[in-house]
Amino acid sequence: MYDIKALYEARSVEEAVSLLTEHPEAQIIAGGSDVLVQIREGKRAGAELVSIYGIDALRGVRLEEDGTIRIGSLTSFSHIEADTIIKEKIPVLGEAVGKVGGPQIRNIGTIGGNTCNGVTSADSASTLFAWDAIIEITGPEGVRRIPIQDFYIKAGKVDLKPGELQTGILIPKKSWEGYTGHYIKYAMREAMDIANLGCSVNVKLSEDKRTIEDARIAYGVAGPIPLRAVSAEETAKGRPVDKKTVDEFAAAVLNDIHPRDSWRAAKAFREHIAVVIAGRAFTQAVILGGGVLS
Amino acid sequence: MKQYKLIHCTVNGKEREAMIDVRASLTDLLRNDFRLTSVKKGCEVGECGACNVLVNGECFNSCIYLAVWADGKEILTLEGLADPDGGISDIQQAFIDEAAVQCGFCTPGAIMSAVEILNEKRLLSDEEIRVRMSGHLCRCTGYENILRAVKKTMLKRLGLSSEAPEKQEG
Ligand code: FES
Numbered sequence A: 001m002y003d004i005k006a007l008y009e010a011r012s013v014e015e016a017v018s019l020l021t022e023h024p025e026a027q028i029i030a031g032g033s034d035v036l037v038q039i040r041e042g043k044r045a046g047a048e049l050v051s052i053y054g055i056d057a058l059r060g061v062r063l064e065e066d067g068t069i070r071i072g073s074l075t076s077f078s079h080i081e082a083d084t085i086i087k088e089k090i091p092v093l094g095e096a097v098g099k100v101g102g103p104q105i106r107n108i109g110t111i112g113g114n115t116c117n118g119v120t121s122a123d124s125a126s127t128l129f130a131w132d133a134i135i136e137i138t139g140p141e142g143v144r145r146i147p148i149q150d151f152y153i154k155a156g157k158v159d160l161k162p163g164e165l166q167t168g169i170l171i172p173k174k175s176w177e178g179y180t181g182h183y184i185k186y187a188m189r190e191a192m193d194i195a196n197l198g199c200s201v202n203v204k205l206s207e208d209k210r211t212i213e214d215a216r217i218a219y220g221v222a223g224p225i226p227l228r229a230v231s232a233e234e235t236a237k238g239r240p241v242d243k244k245t246v247d248e249f250a251a252a253v254l255n256d257i258h259p260r261d262s263w264r265a266a267k268a269f270r271e272h273i274a275v276v277i278a279g280r281a282f283t284q285a286v287i288l289g290g291g292v293l294s
Numbered sequence B: 001m002k003q004y005k006l007i008h009c010t011v012n013g014k015e016r017e018a019m020i021d022v023r024a025s026l027t028d029l030l031r032n033d034f035r036l037t038s039v040k041k042g043c044e045v046g047e048c049g050a051c052n053v054l055v056n057g058e059c060f061n062s063c064i065y066l067a068v069w070a071d072g073k074e075i076l077t078l079e080g081l082a083d084p085d086g087g088i089s090d091i092q093q094a095f096i097d098e099a100a101v102q103c104g105f106c107t108p109g110a111i112m113s114a115v116e117i118l119n120e121k122r123l124l125s126d127e128e129i130r131v132r133m134s135g136h137l138c139r140c141t142g143y144e145n146i147l148r149a150v151k152k153t154m155l156k157r158l159g160l161s162s163e164a165p166e167k168q169e170g
């Protein structure tokens, strides 16, 4: 038995909003792979829960008419990984969520839950930051959409107001079209481990594949919340596709990141790894985009 | 105040009904209400895979799955692999033949992950099998024999070979 005070099950988004409004103390449970573990650990013991796991309308990936990729917040990691739209347009997201936990965790874990925890190590988050994802939130006042950078407020805290829940993650066409990306998770084990550092890069090359038109890079665990390395992005923009660009891009990330010392890894070590994996992820993204690095 | 819910689900092919405490995990439901003790309580925090079962064909650690979510679902545990006479399935036999069982605590969960893989009826590389079986901790066997048992059964079911490969490649 879990130490739960009360459980309310929502069957629709409207029902979830009204249950959350009626029970302001209640916490949302999606797949539960974090919430139920925290209840077991005593951290959230005695909580009132609103389960949204039964809202099937929040499952699945769709390509909207304007080319926006829409991921329902309850879509499991394994369904994202196997989805044809994801595979075709933004395969790097499938690869990133394929690194979460182990197979059973990827079946229960949801992308909405992963982002709503506000945890910097979430494998999906850095990639979503790199894609300029938009978070869709539904609440008593209706629907609002905000950039993922604004959704994360601080460690463990996201912008969900009373009565609100996350209902979708959107990647607009202008963010994905023409871009190729790569994600690197640096962890001690290949499975069931939390990233020491996660790095997601995507690039857009010019028509002739010789110039970096745009580059985006985001990290998990390089700060209290996922973050973009903007000076590195600026360094690469408009530069020729060559080894020098890769090196300068990678070195520039140190202006943007501020990892901390923890029992998992020291700050100096994380900084070193950050530069190395930035270079590797960037290189891979360029190669996937058809660029040749001499 | 205790809160209860009446749920209906299919467990190992049989329609079941239960009045459950909403605080129960699926492990609690399967072990206590349905006496399916192949579902083990290892860590109870989703790390070890000992409690793994199939829900609508996908693997879930039942220790971090609310029992109320089982309403309307189809659940398969190791007990459901036996034929009507109580004979065991090919994957179970392969675990025995390959010495993939020692204390046996991880075995039911590991076999259910193997069942999810085998149900896909496709050929997986050694690396893919490793990834797909990576949600299980086994303190006894050292994993190699488990991987061998899964591969052997996969090849057999696909009609590709009846012999266990001598060694895992890669
Ligand atoms: S008992 Fe469920 S994963 Fe360990």
Ligand code: FES
Residues within 6 Å of the ligand: B100, B101, B102, B103, B104, B105, B106, B107, B137, B138, B139, B140, B141
């Ligand atoms: S056989 Fe003992 S834990 Fe796997």
